[in-house]
Amino acid sequence: MFRDGARKSAWQEEIKRFSSMALNSDHINFDVIVAGGGITGISTALHLQKLGKKCLLIEASNIGFGTTGGTTAHLNTFFDTTFDEAISKYGEDQAKLLAEVGKDAIAIIQNNIASHEIDCDFETKQGYVFALDDAQNKKLEKMVEGSEKVGVSMEFCKGISFPVPFVSVAMVPDQAQFHPVKYIKKLAEAFISSGGIVLEDCICISHSEDDSGITVKTSQGEFKAQNLVYATHTPPGVNILNMMTAPYRSYAIAFEIKDNKYSEDLMYDLEDPYHYYRTHIVNGQKLLIAGGEDHKTGHEQDTGVCFSNLENYVRKYFDVGAAAYSWSSQYYESVDGLPFIGKLPGSNGNIFTATGFMGNGMIFGTISSQIIGDLIINKENKYENLFDPRRVRPISGFSDFVKENATSAFDFIKDKLFMTKIDSLAEIKDGEAKVVKYEGESYAVYKESSDKIHVLKSTCPHTRCEVRWNSAEISWDCPCHGSRFSVNGRLLTAPSTQDLQRIKMEDQ
Ligand SMILES: Cc1cc2nc3c(=O)[nH]c(=O)nc-3n(C[C@H](O)[C@H](O)[C@H](O)COP(=O)(O)OP(=O)(O)OC[C@H]3O[C@@H](n4cnc5c(N)ncnc54)[C@H](O)[C@@H]3O)c2cc1C
Numbered sequence: 001m002f003r004d005g006a007r008k009s010a011w012q013e014e015i016k017r018f019s020s021m022a023l024n025s026d027h028i029n030f031d032v033i034v035a036g037g038g039i040t041g042i043s044t045a046l047h048l049q050k051l052g053k054k055c056l057l058i059e060a061s062n063i064g065f066g067t068t069g070g071t072t073a074h075l076n077t078f079f080d081t082t083f084d085e086a087i088s089k090y091g092e093d094q095a096k097l098l099a100e101v102g103k104d105a106i107a108i109i110q111n112n113i114a115s116h117e118i119d120c121d122f123e124t125k126q127g128y129v130f131a132l133d134d135a136q137n138k139k140l141e142k143m144v145e146g147s148e149k150v151g152v153s154m155e156f157c158k159g160i161s162f163p164v165p166f167v168s169v170a171m172v173p174d175q176a177q178f179h180p181v182k183y184i185k186k187l188a189e190a191f192i193s194s195g196g197i198v199l200e201d202c203i204c205i206s207h208s209e210d211d212s213g214i215t216v217k218t219s220q221g222e223f224k225a226q227n228l229v230y231a232t233h234t235p236p237g238v239n240i241l242n243m244m245t246a247p248y249r250s251y252a253i254a255f256e257i258k259d260n261k262y263s264e265d266l267m268y269d270l271e272d273p274y275h276y277y278r279t280h281i282v283n284g285q286k287l288l289i290a291g292g293e294d295h296k297t298g299h300e301q302d303t304g305v306c307f308s309n310l311e312n313y314v315r316k317y318f319d320v321g322a323a324a325y326s327w328s329s330q331y332y333e334s335v336d337g338l339p340f341i342g343k344l345p346g347s348n349g350n351i352f353t354a355t356g357f358m359g360n361g362m363i364f365g366t367i368s369s370q371i372i373g374d375l376i377i378n379k380e381n382k383y384e385n386l387f388d389p390r391r392v393r394p395i396s397g398f399s400d401f402v403k404e405n406a407t408s409a410f411d412f413i414k415d416k417l418f419m420t421k422i423d424s425l426a427e428i429k430d431g432e433a434k435v436v437k438y439e440g441e442s443y444a445v446y447k448e449s450s451d452k453i454h455v456l457k458s459t460c461p462h463t464r465c466e467v468r469w470n471s472a473e474i475s476w477d478c479p480c481h482g483s484r485f486s487v488n489g490r491l492l493t494a495p496s497t498q499d500l501q502r503i504k505m506e507d508q
Contacts, residue, residue, distance in 0.1 A: 002062055003069045004484060004492040005473035009327040010254045010282050010289065011073075011181040015064040018188060018198045023220075027197060030056045032376060033216050033225040035204040038068035039180065040354045040365035041231030042187045043112075047369040049196040051377060056225070057196060058218055060203040063188050064181045066233075066493070070329025072252050072291045073362055074266050074278060075109065075176035076127060077102030077152055080358040081337035084146025089337065090386075092149060097386050098338070099150035105366040106176055109183070116190045120182035121280065127175040127266040129154075130166035136270040137168045144170050162263055163317040175266050177278055180362065204236055205497045209348050227376050229352045230344065231368070233332050234481065236497045238463055240345050241389065245332040245356045247297040247482025249470075251306045252328070254280070254287040255314065256321030262288050275313060287324055290314045294359075297330060298479025303472035328472055330482055330493060332356050339364045340389035341371050352376075353389055428453075433469040433476075433487070442466065443503060444476050446487040454487045455503040462496040476500060 002015045034045040037059030045057040059065065079102070086095035113122055131137040140156075147154035157171045192198060203219045207228055216223045234241045250273075257279070267277040275292035292313075293306040300306060307326055314320060334340055334356025341364065344351040352375065354368035367383065374381035385391075428434050433446040435458045444458040444467055456476070458466050465480035475492055476485045483496035491499050 002065065003327075004061070004065055005070065005327060005329065005475060007327040007473060008325055009070045009252070009329070010280065010287065010325040011064070011071075011179060012069055012327075013283070014179065014181040014185060015062060015069055016185060017062055018192070018200055023197075023199075027056070028223060030054050030223060030225040032056075032227045032229060033058065033204075033214075033223055034229040034231055035059075035216075035236075036066070036229075036231030036233075037063040037184075037188070037198070037200070038066045038231060038365065039184055039362060040368050041229070042184045042191065043108075043366050043369035044229055044231060044354075044372050045196055046112075046187050046191040046194070047373045048376060049191055049194045051373060053376070055191070055196045056199065056223060057188075057191065058199045058202040058204055058216075058220075058223075060201070060219075060232075060491070060494070062200050063198070064184055067329045067331055067361065068180050068184055068365075070252075070327050071180050071362065072276070072278070072289055073178055073180040074127075074276065075102075075106050075178065075362055076172075076266075076360060077106070077174060078127070078129075078143075078147065078154065078172055079360045079363075082143045082146055083150045083152060084142040085337065087146055087149060094386055095146070096150045097382065099147075099152045101367050101383065102152070102363055103174070104370075105363040106174070108366050108370065109176075109178070109362075112187060113183070116186055118183060118186040120179045120186065122176060122178040122183075125175045125177055125265050125278070127172040127268065128157075128160060128162070128169050128263070129172065129268045129270065130162065130164065130169040131270050132164070132166055134167070139270050140168055140170055147172075162267060163261070164267075164269065165317075166269075177266065177280065179280070203491070203497060204230075204232070206237055207351065209350070214350060227350045227352070229354070229372055231354055231365075232494050233330075233355045234495045235344065235351075235353055236494050239495070241340060241353060241355060242463070242481045242495060244335045244340065246335075247330050247332055248294050249297050249300070249303065249306070249328050249330055249477075250291060250294040250359065251310050251472075252289060252291040252326070253307065253310055253314065253323045254282065254289045254325040255318070256324055257286050257288050258319050258321050262318070275310070277314075282324070285324070288314070288318065288320055296479065297482045297484075298468040298470075298477045303328065303470045307472055330484070331359060331361060332482070333358050339368075339387050341368045341387035342375060342384060342389050345390045433471070435466065435469070444469070444500065446474075448487070454489075456485070456489045457501040457503065459500075460485075460496060461498040461500070467500065 031053040273294040339356040357364040460478040467476040484493035489500035
């Protein structure tokens, strides 16, 4: 298992293990410990190591195991929070600052590619956003107006041919795409060559702070550092950020291409949730990668249906061949539509977080490396205030957002009571999973075959919500904060730091 799901992403074959060097007494104290081996953690660790800091990167599984191994890797200068929304929520000046992020982050990626000679299929592209009806057209008009106000080029255009029947389309120049795992793999190698240490299969469990610095408790022992960066979405354990971000699942399918009638550019519709397309050559074969069908984690009864919906949507318009890869992964939305990058709320100012990137984490993860790098070396950064996780924005919707996350556990308790009608494990068919009540306790049961049944306690160790079955990735997902577990209970996705409790069946 090299990714946090049972399905294979188009990038996954590039994931490799980084053999960790044997640690000795020199490797107990660090300037910076970075937890999380995705684009955010690796970019930040490399940047800080190059600034002369002695860094340790710890990763719970392997480099690229999380969302970076399951992304679709569009590099955009416009975001899920549109500029017209940003203007109305935060004002024009802040929206103008937000508008600089895409360009800055793409420049950092290009600079990394050039200075470390990274072959990661980077290509500059145009982006096209299209409206399928009048309501979407109104939305697109606002997007174009908002972009103009903040100085990001986005203009209505004509003469574009694309098989999806749109009523209007706007073009955004200077977008890009790349192979995310080829990119981070080389960044990790550059980090190691500059003296950094990578420790895989090392989960950060907790931290404590005192005058002498930060002690980080991990599955491979304790380490000390002056600074700690959580590039793990939310930090492990229970934290205020659990209430300010919500986990979402998103789906992608890479289809074999039959002819050359596909746009070479990056295409986005304005449905809710939206669909998007791009092409990529993987193992010498050109594929059409389509994405979308997002939903809150644990809120979809049958996640397999999300793949069918996406596949049907694509096949309705495109003459594509077989699905070479199909996968889903997890991203986090923030309560106010802006990421949280900077000092961790409640810390003394030496612990950092970077999350709430929505579908733009290649960009926000990259810019995090510079923001957090500057904060650590006490240098001003123009984005520091905009993305400060300690910001308090009493905007409408906050209490609903928190309530929505909190009620999800209650909804499931009702489902669970319904499950009591299942009075025996024998009712579960091979390849099926269910949460069942048995002698007053609740269990997550997956029947791999008639003689192999995996039984777990169904309560997530993080905040004791009840997990739900994800049939598409063969995992148990927590609807409250997005922790995920394999069928044998192994932790796949934080913020839990513990596995689901395994139950040994007497007849197994
Ligand atoms: C299907 C999909 C498509 C997307 N497409 C795009 C796109 O086109 N463009 C774009 O910009 N963004 C996109 N995104 C978003 C983007 O992929 C993510 O925001 C980004 O990959 C997050 O990177 P990260 O490094 O912060 O997190 P991750 O890549 O998830 O890395 C976090 C790492 O931390 C490790 N970890 C977790 N807890 C611990 C712990 N306690 N101790 C040690 N290690 C730990 C995990 O194992 C993981 O490897 C997409 C997201 C999805 C789901």
